[in-house]
Amino acid sequence: MSKSALKKYLSSLKKRELEIQILDLYERFPQVKTFYDFAFNPKEDKLIGDAKARISNEYFPRKRKRPRARRSVAQKFIRKFSTLGMDPYLLADLMLYNLETAQRFSAVRKVNEAFYKSMLRSYSEAVSHVILHSLENEFQNRMDHIYAQVREQDWGFADEFERIHSTTTLKEL
Incomplete structure (x- = not known):
């Protein structure tokens, strides 16, 4: 169904019928419930705190011996928060926190x-997000520190990290 056909259908419904359909969607689809829960009571700081704790636990587990160090855990949170329309500043903070923890x-x-390849992808996504939302002034020091650690720890793909990092410093010239 096209968007225009959906608009036409929705405009033909009475208010009560529309309410029933939305409640049905809310009960049937967890994504709709998550969206409305976030839209009316975002608690962004709590969500970010929980995500940071889970990311930290991936690398420095409290209950198990071996770390899993999966990038996918952070990526799931980032995708979910992005879809929900979370504040870009908080999302950038989470993206950089993931890199700092790694x-x-x-x-x-x-x-x-x-x-290293996985972290390069994360760094690229974080830098793109920061530039897209014009947050360079707020996060430049953290991005510089992450890049410095790449060099200091002699990470693989350092030249690629440098290429990506240079896109944030060009704006200062």
């Missing part, structure tokens, strides 16, 4: 090339 992990544990 760097603390790689400073004490040996990691493989796939880890």
Whole structure:
């Protein structure tokens, strides 16, 4: 069904019929429930705090011995929060927190090339997000520190990190 056909259908419904359909969607689809829960009571700080705790637990687990260090955990949160329309500043903070946590992990544990490639993708996405939302002034120091750690820890794909990082510093010239 096209958007225009949906608009025409919705405009033909009476208010009570529309309410019933929305309630039905709310009960049937968890995504609709999540959207409305967020729209009317966002609690963004709590959601970010919970996400940061889960990301930290991936690298520095409290209950199990071995860290999993999965990028996908952070990516799920980032996608979910982006879809919900979370404040871009908070989303950028979470993206950079993920990278900072991964760097603390790689400073004490040996990691493989796939880890570096995955973090390169995360860094690229974070930088793109920061630039897209004009948040360079707020996050430039953190991005600089992340890039400095890439060099200091001798991460793989350092040249690619440098290329991406240079896109944030060009605006200062």
